[in-house]
Amino acid sequence: MKDMKMLAEMGEHLDGEMPAALPRQRQLLLEATRGRRRRARGIPRLRLVLTAGVLAGAAAAGLVVAGTGSGERHLTPPTIQLDSASVVLDKAATAVSARSYRVPLPRQWLYIKTAEYGANTAGGKRPTFDQYWIRFDGRQEAVIEGGKLVVDDKAAGGGSDEGTPQGASALLRSLPTEPQALLAALSSKVGAEPRGDSGPGRDGLLFANIVQLIRNAPAGVPPKIQAALYRAIATLHEVRVDTNVVDGLGRRVIGVTQGTTGSFVLINPQTYQVLGMQNVWGGHPTPTESMLAKYKKANLRLPVGTVTYGYVTVTTAVVDHAGQR
Amino acid sequence: MIAESHEEPEAFAALFDRHWPTLYRYVARRLGREVAEDLVGEAFLTAFERRRRFDSRYADARPWLFGITTNLISKHRRAEGARYRALERTGRDVTAEGPAERVTAAVSARAARPALAKALASLPARDRDVLLLVAWADLSYEETASALDIPIGTVRSRLNRARRKVRAALGDTNPLLVEEAFS
Secondary structure: OHHHHHHHHOOHHHOOOOOOOHHHHHHHHHHHHHHHHHHHHHOOOEEOOOOHHHHHHHHHHOOEEEEEOOOOEEEEOOOOOOEOHHHHHHHHHHHHHOOOOOOOOOOOEEEEEEEEEOOOOOOOOOOEEEEEEEEOOOOOEEEEEOOEEEEEOOOOOOOOHHHOHHHHHHHHHOOOOOHHHHHHHHHHHHOOOOOOOOHHHHHHHHHHHHHHHHHOOOOOOOHHHHHHHHHHHHOOOOEEEEEEEEOOOOOEEEEEEEOOOOEEEEEOOOOOOEEEEEEEOOOOOOHHHHHHHHOOOOOOOOOOOOEEEEEEEEEEEEEOOOOOO | OHHHHHHOOHHHHHHHHHHHHHHHHHHHHHHOHHHHHHHHHHHHHHHHHOHHHHOOOOOOHHHHHHHHHHHHHHHHHHHHHHHHHHHHHHOOOOOOOOHHHHHHOOHHHHHHHHHHHHHHHHOOHHHHHHHHHHHOOOOOHHHHHHHHOOOHHHHHHHHHHHHHHHHHHOOOOOOEEEEEEOO
16 A cells, blocks of 8 residues: 555645635635526526436327426427337346346456547547456456556455445345335435435436446346346436437447436347446536636537447456456 | 535535535645636536536535546646656655645655656556545545446556556556466
8 A cells, every 4th residue: 555655645735725715716606606596597497307207108209398497398309219218128127137147256257348438538439448357356457568467466455345346246136126125225225315306316316326336247237136227217207218329339229317417328239238328418508618618628519419428348258367358 | 415505506605615625635736726726616616507416416525526526637637747747857746835745745755756746647547537536535436436437346447557557656566467478
């Protein structure tokens, strides 16, 4: 840990510093937020309010249901093909529950190749690939550096067990296989207690946690658990599915999103395994983004639908030795 | 607190009071004091605009705020690299001119600064973000994963890769086992 200690000491002289700019920054924030509250009250902002149930009918009619801050409803032409979340996710659950699954041995390795892409990354549309091996028990990792396979036996330490493939797998196997019981268990775990009618907030938290649970398990999710997770997602508010998403590698995938974050979980349409996620530009800049754009610190000229950030798995394999693929 | 801020933006000020100093120090380490003041202000304005997204993603505001801040830092990559290279050449941190620095900074740490700065400058941005969120922002692996929207395994992988380079820069020549050559 000497390296982390020395690194932490760089700039630690700032720890006790309370800059003179603090009161001014606080005042600026207050002024800005007050101004925006007044504007927000004066001009209802268009906001998509979609639920899985509404979408089934809307998609059948070729329409997207949108809501406004004033509670009015309008019908607007669709820009993406929407599908019933419950139908697609039930199909995915049925498919994954039928597959075989074996927990890797602690000393087996996982080979993982990933790609990162998007307008907000250094490579832009061109994906940046990365590959590494991690032992299932998380005790060692390996990468190729300078043409050589380098095994790091100092990989252990730091982070919880859930951060290792074995820990993530054990956590998943401890969960209930019935969707509602699973949601109750996860609600308890993440502290997402229902708050009156604020369903989307609670459901958003559950959605994000389910997705992270799956993404943290590169060795795969036990079939019954994965099926329950998919069926649980289908019961959450404001879940949307788009079966015509293309990821940064040109693969046609299923996109699942919740709420209005523009963040899509990507699912392989053949295997129904989670591939990763990507964020999509919705074309509605916040006032801050508009302000930043004046200083060329934000690009608002992106076409609607542009992927701003994506991170997907290209390959995952269980192997006996680091270096095998 | 975030939920209150949906209706009462002033409540957001409480979030500012709690987290601004931490974010400021983090950015000051990476980009210097002057940039830090403006950038953290931008981060909070951005956070305010996106506050409706908050409670649907995280139970704690810290990873969320650091995620926004990291995105803003990414627009200053060139300046950050230049800063590390200057530190590598001179061994002198331009933010370290106050009396506190003279008292707290250990001689060994100061001596290692050029090597550390060189290592930081050489890291890919994605690895440096993970390393510094853990080392300087004191985020856990889980919090770093939330902030950057990546799996925990990727946090571990990027952190280990970055630490190998830092250890090598510090003269640790035996942290690794080189198994075989690859073409």
